[in-house]
């Protein structure tokens with residue numbers, strides 16, 4: 001089944017644009033891609049328009065910052081619905097309040113992707129937030145802002161993705177050298193392209209009911225499972241070799257700043273957790289996608305083929321290539 005044409009093909013597209021925040025990021029960029037693949041009008045909310053120079057010219061650019069609520073209000077004018085993902089920033093609750101209240105004012109549906117408590121009533125979500133917040137104190141603001149989305153007057157849809165498959169790309173060099181250093185107990189994981197496609201469905205299809213939806217791949221994956229998939233995809237042995245110091249350095253190298261810190265803290269827990277993928281979560285994902293989610297094996301094969309076609313990686317911080325003596 002063509003993942004970009006189902007299950008939206010029979011639906012009329014809205015005549016107004018969808019506003020996408022975080023469009024330069026891991027998830028927002030996939031939401032933009034999925035919306036464009038469906039022929040929807042898209043408006044991106046960005047602080048640096050030069051970062052989206054490669055998007056087609058018909059994509060509207062609304063320049064602003066989450067620090068400035070008024071810039072969000074302006075960007076939402078005439079829009080049909082909005083997508084929000086919370087950035088790695090110590091002000092994330094304030095940013096979310098700006099975005100959510102602006103959506104309430106504009107009367108548009110808000111589709112959110114992030115961590116949230118999945119209970120159906122406030123008490124069960126409070127209990128979940130308390131337990132989760134004790135295990136992961138740095139997630140407390142994320143859980144509070146998700147509850148703000150959940151209880152907002154925006155007919156909200158909350159997507160709760162598992163760990164992104166694409167996180168593994170921070171250790172490209174290590175995988176090519178036969179080592180998988182990120183600690184993974186056993187957790188649900190998902191392809192960011194499927195998150196983008198599920199979000200596009202919720203943004204365009206008013207029949208998708210308000211509430212929380214898990215987004216998962218077909219199976220939970222341990223570090224060992226993940227290494228086995230990379231071995232098969234790369235055609236060479238890859239050992240699971242979790243190493244916290246190496247992981248910390250990888251996130252600093254790939255992201256730096258607050259995002260590196262958040263990833264370092266999250267993977268300290270992720271390395272210990274053992275969580276199966278429930279049939280109910282897989283049903284929710286399949287419902288939103290209109291087909292089963294991508295498997296990790298499929299993802300790893302695509303990425304490995306791309307890496308092998310591109311040749312050996314350039315070492316980080318290697319600086320510009322100098323002409324060789326022979327040239």
Ligand SMILES: NC(=O)c1ccc[n+]([C@@H]2O[C@H](COP(=O)([O-])OP(=O)(O)OC[C@H]3O[C@@H](n4cnc5c(N)ncnc54)[C@H](OP(=O)(O)O)[C@@H]3O)[C@@H](O)[C@H]2O)c1
Nearest residue numbers: 022023024025026027028065066067086087161162163164
């Ligand atoms: N990694 C995982 O496996 C995982 C799994 C589940 C949930 N999550 C959650 O997903 C969220 C991160 O999503 P992501 O990976 O898509 O993030 P990301 O790749 O770091 O992207 C963040 C986006 O927010 C934008 N942004 C940051 N500050 C802004 C501001 N002041 N005004 C306007 N835009 C701003 C960035 O734009 P610029 O280009 O201008 O910086 C970028 O487009 C986190 O809340 C995390 O907890 C992650």
